[in-house]
Amino acid sequence: MGDLAAQQAALVAALTGGAPIPDGFDPRLVGVARKALLRKRAGDVARHWPRLAFALGDRWVPEFAAWAAGRPTNGSLRDGWDFARSLGAPATDELAAREAAWVYDGVHPPRPRRLPALRRTAESVIVQVAGRTYRRAR
């Protein structure tokens, strides 16, 4: 690994994984960039998980950012999925619909569920058959 590769890896680790800021950088500005990255990530994840973001309202950005700090991204879909699982209640319906349609072990990318699935939440009954998801209010 050349110098540039190692320096870039150290910088990305500092920005996304909470590693120390490499020597010579302005710690205040790198801190500002770290926060900006988390805000941008929250916005990207909200596009994949609109009902979850809506349910949290003004708390969406700070709560997602607090969860995501120190966790490098696995892509917006999976980031939102992992965050939703960590939250429980506010995510219920959107998460249940995704869980009915996909198999996701939290480690590998989600893949479509081959068998029909049924999920019940406080608000809805969600049925997935042959890749199509149906939701009915309870």
Next chain:
Amino acid sequence: MTFYGVGIGWRPEIAGFVAGLPGLRFVEVVAESMPHAGPPPPALAALLDRGVTVVPHGVRLSLGGAEPVDGHRLEHFAAAAEILDAPLVSEHIAFVRAGGVEAGHLLPLPRSREAVDAVVANVRRVRAAVSVPIALEPIAAIFDWPDDELSEADFITEILERSDALLLLDVANVYANARNRGTDPVELLDRLPLERIAYCHVAGGDENDGIYHDTHTAATPQPVLDLIGELVTRTRPPALMLERDGDYPPAAELAAELSSIAAAAGYPDPARG
């Protein structure tokens, strides 16, 4: 070079608005959002049918990464240019991942010879895979690397010359960097190879933590419009393109913003026929 005038970044959220712009001749689409093969998405196909030029804009090739650009990403980028029959493609002078970790955004490079070599090597790989010219965009940086060997203008110029690339000049990035570093944006304009401009980006941002962030989620501020005025006294960019990536305003406001950009440049208004 063909003159296109004022364009806009095509995004699914504003597809209807973009389709309704009577004088539109130029849009950009995020290359990574394109299908891998087959016809373009219907909304873009409709624009192409009426003669609008659609340019794929890559955001995740990581041309400034120390490692060679990823083969699958490059294949997809080249396919996007083919599908859109694009006269050029564009990407950034930046890196977005390192050590197997995604940063989630465009990060600045050290202004060093080693970084110039890395970008030039990757741009050559892109040029070998893509049959049309590439324009490179210098980014807005929240922080700089320590121990620069080159000035910003020399860094950009050397990369463009050695890789025989065009310049995608983001006027809002020039403004943001100058404002955050306390330098003069017009002075930078005068040192850049403006004759290489393929097209320009324009956008608005927000101030947070004492830093101006080029977020593309606010209206283009007056100082950026003023900088367009400075730019067009020096060169006439083939296209000026508004980037908007969230907090979309009502259609009338977005149309008025395009009109202001056209007025600042003395270009035809894309919101009129």
